[in-house]
Amino acid sequence: MHLLIVEDEVKLGDYLRKGLVESGFSVDLARDGIEGLAMARSGNYDVMVLDVMLPRMDGFQLLAGLRGSRPMPVLMLTARDAVEDRVRGLEAGADDYLPKPFAFSELLARVRALLRRGPMQEVSRYVLGDLQLDLTTRRAVRAGTRLDLTAKEFSLLALLLRRQGQVLSRAVLADQVWGMNFDSETNVVDVAVRRLRRKMDDPFPDKLLHTVRGMGYVLEQRASQA
Structure with missing residues (x-):
């Protein structure tokens, strides 16, 4: 190599x-x-x-x-x-x-x-279902509606999209988005996830950001529940 x-x-x-x-x-x-x-x-x-x-x-x-x-x-x-x-x-x-x-x-x-990981492709745009994120223009769009995200919310969403389908712990999110060691006494990650979910998921029928109890969060499409 x-x-x-x-x-x-x-x-x-x-x-x-x-x-x-x-x-x-x-x-x-x-x-x-x-x-x-x-x-x-x-x-x-x-x-x-x-x-x-x-x-x-x-x-x-x-x-x-x-x-x-x-x-x-x-x-x-x-x-x-x-x-x-x-x-x-x-x-x-x-x-x-x-x-x-x-x-x-x-x-x-x-x-x-x-x-x-194997051969890499340069990626500036991510898509998951009807969610699109463009790193070049710093635009996030869901079902044709632009999402009004703060800088941290955009960074959090970008990380989740890059690693969609992977469960990311609060420690990983705290480290890679805020550059801080995760303290179980702080709720900064949970608050940011709730705010992102309110903008990205709540107005839409299909939910993409899921909580995995005791482990963290994952961004993925799931089959609709009957």
Whole structure:
């Protein structure tokens, strides 16, 4: 498998390349965004590990520059407290993110998980039944009616659509949408889900957002109950 690392921190970049090569991968390393974009466009990579903060062109600009090129899974590296960076990266097309500092074993596990998904397709629009979401225009529409969503509600819906059919725990939602560790004493996730459901599900006969007791939430079409 052929990987591309785009990381300007010399020690970290060299450390990641060495570790991934020792783990059996072929690895190229770019030190800035422009070099990384050129290599991503011309190379045949299976996964890209992409830092957000890069000289000459940041990670978000690099992702934008890849639109229309050969799609590949992207693992984005972010600062631990940069919540908006994580959300923005996922909305821009990153498939996963890993906050710094991190253990190499976790990065390796995430890279392998992305590889197991198989060939990726660049997706900016998601459809589930009569629900449509466009990441480029940031529009969500249900049965022809545009949904008036807040930024967090849009991010929550985008995550649920990306992983439709999968039960997502409150901890996963709290981490990937709010960048916070889930505290059982807080109801931020449940409140946001209720608000999203009120706009996306309540006005329509077919319900898409379901609660799985003791586990979390899942977005999927279910057969109508008799």
